Amino acid sequence: MKRVVYGLLTVVLVSLAWFNSSMAAEGPLLLELAKTNIKISTFYNGTTLDVAGSLPADEDVVVQLSGPKKDVHLKEKGKVAGFLWMNKTDVSLENTPAVYMVYTPTGSTADKFLNPDLGVGYQALVKDITSNPESADKTFIFGEYVKLMEKSGVYAINEGTVKYGEPNDGMKSFIITLTIPSKMSAGTYKVAALAMKDGVVTSRVTEDLTLELSGLPAAISSMAYGRPLLFGFMAVFIAVGAGLLVGVLFRGGGGAH
Amino acid sequence: MFYMYLPIAGNSVNILLILGLGGFVGLLSGIFGVGGGFLMTPLLMMFGIPPTVAAASDSNQIVGASTSGTLAHMRHGNVDIAMGVMLLIGGIAGGTVGVQIIKLLRAIGGADFLIAITYVIMLGGVGGYMFWESLQSMKKSKTTTAEAKMSAGEQKPTKKSLLQMLPLQYKFEKSGCHISMLLPLGFGILVGILAAIMGVGGGFIMVPVMVYLLRMPMHVVVGTSLFQILFTCINVTVMQAYSNKTVDFVLAVLLLLGSTIGAQVGTSIGKKLKADQLKIMLASLVLLVCAKMMAGLLMTPTIMVALKGGH
Numbered sequence: 007m008k009r010v011v012y013g014l015l016t017v018v019l020v021s022l023a024w025f026n027s028s029m030a031a032e033g034p035l036l037l038e039l040a041k042t043n044i045k046i047s048t049f050y051n052g053t054t055l056d057v058a059g060s061l062p063a064d065e066d067v068v069v070q071l072s073g074p075k076k077d078v079h080l081k082e083k084g085k086v087a088g089f090l091w092m093n094k095t096d097v098s099l100e101n102t103p104a105v106y107m108v109y110t111p112t113g114s115t116a117d118k119f120l121n122p123d124l125g126v127g128y129q130a131l132v133k134d135i136t137s138n139p140e141s142a143d144k145t146f147i148f149g150e151y152v153k154l155m156e157k158s159g160v161y162a163i164n165e166g167t168v169k170y171g172e173p174n175d176g177m178k179s180f181i182i183t184l185t186i187p188s189k190m191s192a193g194t195y196k197v198a199a200l201a202m203k204d205g206v207v208t209s210r211v212t213e214d215l216t217l218e219l220s221g222l223p224a225a226i227s228s229m230a231y232g233r234p235l236l237f238g239f240m241a242v243f244i245a246v247g248a249g250l251l252v253g254v255l256f257r258g259g260g261g262a263h
Numbered sequence: 264m265f266y267m268y269l270p271i272a273g274n275s276v277n278i279l280l281i282l283g284l285g286g287f288v289g290l291l292s293g294i295f296g297v298g299g300g301f302l303m304t305p306l307l308m309m310f311g312i313p314p315t316v317a318a319a320s321d322s323n324q325i326v327g328a329s330t331s332g333t334l335a336h337m338r339h340g341n342v343d344i345a346m347g348v349m350l351l352i353g354g355i356a357g358g359t360v361g362v363q364i365i366k367l368l369r370a371i372g373g374a375d376f377l378i379a380i381t382y383v384i385m386l387g388g389v390g391g392y393m394f395w396e397s398l399q400s401m402k403k404s405k406t407t408t409a410e411a412k413m414s415a416g417e418q419k420p421t422k423k424s425l426l427q428m429l430p431l432q433y434k435f436e437k438s439g440c441h442i443s444m445l446l447p448l449g450f451g452i453l454v455g456i457l458a459a460i461m462g463v464g465g466g467f468i469m470v471p472v473m474v475y476l477l478r479m480p481m482h483v484v485v486g487t488s489l490f491q492i493l494f495t496c497i498n499v500t501v502m503q504a505y506s507n508k509t510v511d512f513v514l515a516v517l518l519l520l521g522s523t524i525g526a527q528v529g530t531s532i533g534k535k536l537k538a539d540q541l542k543i544m545l546a547s548l549v550l551l552v553c554a555k556m557m558a559g560l561l562m563t564p565t566i567m568v569a570l571k572g573g574h
Contacts, residue, residue: 046268047268048267048268049266049267049268050266050268050275051268051275052275078570079570079571080568080569080570080571081568081569081570081571082568083568083569087376089561090560091560091561091562091563091564092376092379092560093571096571097568146567147568150566150567150568151568153565153566154569188266188268188275189273189274189311191273222270222513223268223513224270226270226512226513227271230270230271230504230508230510231508234505234506234508235504235505237510237512238500238501238502238503238504238505238510240512241323241500241510241512241515242323242326242501244512245324245326245327245330245500245515245519246326246327246330248327248330248331248520248523249326249327249328249329249330249331249334249519250330250331250334252331252523252524252526252527253331253334253335253523253527254334256331
């Protein structure tokens with residue numbers, strides 16, 4: 007009986023292992039991140055991330071960096087009293103990525119790849135977003151939101167930035183350096199490589215990228231959210247202390263006044 | 264190398280830039296007795312700090328700058344504590360009322376319109392009047408002093424008789440006036456309501472109120488205003504940290520380093536300037552901010568949406 011159980015277990019384990027490996031090697035597309043975890047410490051000012059991989063020589067690759075989906079609450083501007091521009095109506099975009107950056111390969115224009123059917127580009131995001139109220143012009147609002155995000159550096163279309171190596175054995179390598187702006191907050195993001203040929207996505211590989219607070223920023227953040235009242239008093243106490251200290255220092259040094 | 268990460272704002276900033284910004288606003292605060300929130304918050308937003316975090320961290324910073332400034336002014340004998348306490352009590356009461364008004368308006372709609380209009384009218388009105396008045400008084404000082412004395416003497420008796428009818432008369436020594444305690448209390452409430460509606464500390468409204476309505480000497484106005492702002496901002500900082508979690512301590516400390524020193528330098532500069540010069544400079548500053556706001560309201564925006572939370 008024991009033998010039968012062991013035998014069955016072995017079969018299950020082997021088939022699981024085979025299934026997993028076949029998932030990882032779904033296609034000939036390979037993607038590798040220089041690191042999968044970025045620490046946000048005291049003097050952090052954004053960073054870069056080297057990404058490399060390989061794909062069949064006759065295909066193209068697009069690299070996407072996208073962030074946690076969230077609901078964004080916006081004010082749409084409008085005219086009040088006929089001539090004053092103000093934040094007028096409330097509108098929310100649900101299921102909107104906090105970060106979205108696309109890197110397209112050299113040798114072609116970005117338009118070739120920015121296609122909702124391929125799941126690449128801002129137009130592709132609109133499908134998954136819902137607006138609240140539903141009557142709002144979702145495409146227009148999202149378009150304006152994109153402008154706002156591009157300004158703060160968390161949305162970008164980087165045309166012709168993925169570089170290819172020389173083809174070898176029907177394969178070619180690619181490299182790209184991703185920009186990680188300081189405005190990208192702690193969380194888990196996805197880096198995806200999409201191989202394409204003749205306007206069709208042939209394979210897709212995704213890796214997780216985690217940004218986490220460490221050191222002083224982590225300590226301050228956990229106190230601000232965990233013990234807010236104490237944090238508030240501490241902030242006031244230190245401010246008063248600094249004010250008194252400078253006041254006393256100036257009296258000492260500024261006796262002439 | 265010169266960058267630091269702000270954990271609550273979720274962005275990093277150039278240390279030197281923020282130190283400089285703190286120093287500049289601290290300088291203004293020491294000279295004019297204003298918290299500088301009406302300048303600092305928009306400037307921080309320009310550097311990518313979310314509006315709510317900018318306003319809350321700024322009030323934390325003002326605590327430091329006004330402590331430093333109040334101390335400096337106290338040494339020069341420029342703080343009327345009794346007057347400051349009365350204005351403060353009124354300010355807190357008015358602030359509470361103002362917050363409720365805004366809540367009600369947000370429910371009905373039209374809060375943003377009221378905020379923007381209040382801002383422009385207050386800035387324009389206060390700045391314009393102060394500018395005009397100090398210009399007149401600068402001209403006047405060139406004409407015969409006897410003439411000026413006569414016109415001042417004519418006005419005083421009528422005003423005094425009206426004010427003397429109020430109960431709780433008190434001699435505010437430093438301010439050099441004998442008036443009812445209800446007067447600063449009432450003005451405090453008024454400024455508190457306006458400040459809450461506009462989402463600012465109210466220093467730039469409080470200063471003209473003390474100068475023109477309470478007739479206090481300009482240098483005592485500055486010191487007393489800072490004293491009052493100190494306590495208002497302590498209250499705001501704790502409340503913001505507790506209920507909204509928007510105080511970025513790293514940002515506040517960076518601003519503090521600049522502003523506490525700026526406030527000391529400002530106090531020394533202010534001491535050397537004449538009251539009319541102080542008034543006309545503050546008026547120009549207020550008018551400049553007003554003009555910028557007007558431009559923002561009149562010009563077609565390049566981006567038609569804004570993140571919720573700012574004005």
